[in-house]
Amino acid sequence: MYNSLELNESVRQALDLHSQSLIKIAFAYLKNIADAEEVAQEVFLAYLQKRPVFENSEHEKAWLIRTTINKSKNMLKTGWFKSRNPVPEDLSYLPREENDVLQAVLALDKKYRIPIHLHYYEGYSIQEIAAILQSKPATVGTWLARGRLILKEKIGGLEDEEICL
Numbered sequence: 001m002y003n004s005l006e007l008n009e010s011v012r013q014a015l016d017l018h019s020q021s022l023i024k025i026a027f028a029y030l031k032n033i034a035d036a037e038e039v040a041q042e043v044f045l046a047y048l049q050k051r052p053v054f055e056n057s058e059h060e061k062a063w064l065i066r067t068t069i070n071k072s073k074n075m076l077k078t079g080w081f082k083s084r085n086p087v088p089e090d091l092s093y094l095p096r097e098e099n100d101v102l103q104a105v106l107a108l109d110k111k112y113r114i115p116i117h118l119h120y121y122e123g124y125s126i127q128e129i130a131a132i133l134q135s136k137p138a139t140v141g142t143w144l145a146r147g148r149l150i151l152k153e154k155i156g157g158l159e160d161e162e163i164c165l
Helices: 004-030 033-050 057-077 079-083 096-107 110-121 126-133 137-155
Strands: none
Touching (some): 004 057, 004 110, 033 057, 096 110, 096 137, 110 126, 126 137
């Protein structure tokens, strides 16, 4: 257990290190930056309330990501979230190529979008993604391969480029 000062410092460090990553993960689920920021706040509030003790920094990061995913899914289940018409996010500040790719990734089904985000945007390995999503590594590999195929069909790629399955 932490004392109050250690807990505050631990949360502050986690906030500095992981808040942007957690917002991106929540955004991949919710497709709305305000909702993603709200989920990230809820995650850090849960950190303060539950006072979890971690084995190391990777364990802490995994807990934060898992909690972000769970809270994002919970938000998607709420009645008001299902009934509203989300306003598309303004991504005009991005270069056109990045905007096209991000739009294509966000248009993917959740089972492809989340592994692609974790792998390409957050740098997780297939084994780490499998642990986070509580799935088998082979399943995650399949989701990544299928997601890449869908993206290639949507946004194209080099003609002589091979897709690794």
